[in-house]
């Protein structure tokens with residue numbers, strides 16, 4: 001099955017980030033040629049028809065989210081692009097930010113037009129220094145060429161973009177934490193409701209979308225929502241960027257049509273597991289998504305429904321391949337440490353509970369665990385998940401429950417033998433390859 005190139009429609013070795021290069025790829029032509037003949041409602045309608053689901057993790061349909069904006073508000077509307085990308089193993093937005101920033105900018109201008117936003121933000125994690133530099137450079141170029149600012153080239157409206165640098169906290173990837181961060185407040189999340197579409201940045205109606213979601217908009221408006229919807233599956237339309245890392249021969253960022261068989265992707269596109277080792281486990285959508293065993297992976301296609309049916313989630317599309325010989329307890333120890341470290345401390349179940357999870361998994365890995373620890377772990381997750389303001393608490397629990405359930409024998413072996421049978425070997429989550 002040949003996959004489409006919507007977002008990675010360029011030679012990855014070239015200077016694709018420049019305006020000159022983007023214009024050669026017919027960049028900004030959707031804005032200049034289509035928009036003068038389209039009303040904002042028509043742009044929104046095409047995005048709805050495309051069925052594109054948010055690519056930041058939750059998979060909520062973008063067009064429906066945009067239509068939640070109040071019709072009768074006289075407050076300004078804001079559009080925010082979420083480029084925080086802090087989930088371990090996720091590095092797909094980085095490619096757009098560093099290599100194709102003008103496509104994102106064009107997508108944001110089109111989205112801003114559809115929702116009547118005059119001011120947009122691109123929030124990029126502070127660790128992404130090079131991406132920040134590239135995006136700022138592209139925004140500056142777009143201003144100079146008249147694609148941003150007052151009365152845009154080819155369109156009768158104005159749009160400004162501010163690039164905002166994060167300070168390195170996973171929790172501000174959550175949309176409400178992100179808005180607090182832009183407002184200069186502590187990077188902690190807000191209770192919902194009110195939802196951002198009603199009361200978001202500076203208490204004004206706000207739409208927040210992932211980098212990949214917004215970068216897909218020029219293609220959708222250029223080819224029409226129906227054309228986008230015809231790619232992928234009925235409920236998971238379009239293409240998806242995947243960042244694959246770990247024990248895989250050709251790690252990297254790939255674009256596939258949703259509905260693509262997982263094992264074809266792993267073996268044909270990515271060269272299979274390194275060193276001809278046997279596949280032991282797969283984390284399919286970023287560190288917070290439940291782990292799958294090889295037999296689960298045989299059946300899945302890469303889309304929201306199929307992976308959910310297997311008991312996990314497509315999430316941000318970050319696939320971690322774990323080969324035989326790696327310790328699942330040590331891998332979970334690394335993950336629980338991450339979630340404890342990143343808990344913002346606002347909610348007691350998350351602040352305290354993530355620390356307990358880490359402590360218990362650490363002692364099992366060190367050979368000092370007790371059989372009761374296994375039930376204790378799942379009992380703690382029951383008290384964290386869905387008892388916190390934001391889903392970071394839930395995210396911390398998904399791996400714990402699934403690792404204990406799917407690799408119970410391995411946890412028991414650690415406890416019974418009083419040590420790690422794998423010498424503590426594990427696969428690292430990568431930030432880029």
Ligand SMILES: Cc1cc2nc3c(=O)[nH]c(=O)nc-3n(C[C@H](O)[C@H](O)[C@H](O)COP(=O)(O)O)c2cc1C
Nearest residue numbers: 054055056082084085086173174175209210213391
């Ligand atoms: C702890 C946490 C971290 C998150 N990190 C990100 C992130 O880095 N990028 C992202 O787009 N969404 C992230 N999200 C999801 C956002 O809250 C939000 O749903 C998303 O940006 C909406 O965009 P989309 O609809 O285009 O997916 C995170 C959520 C949580 C709870």
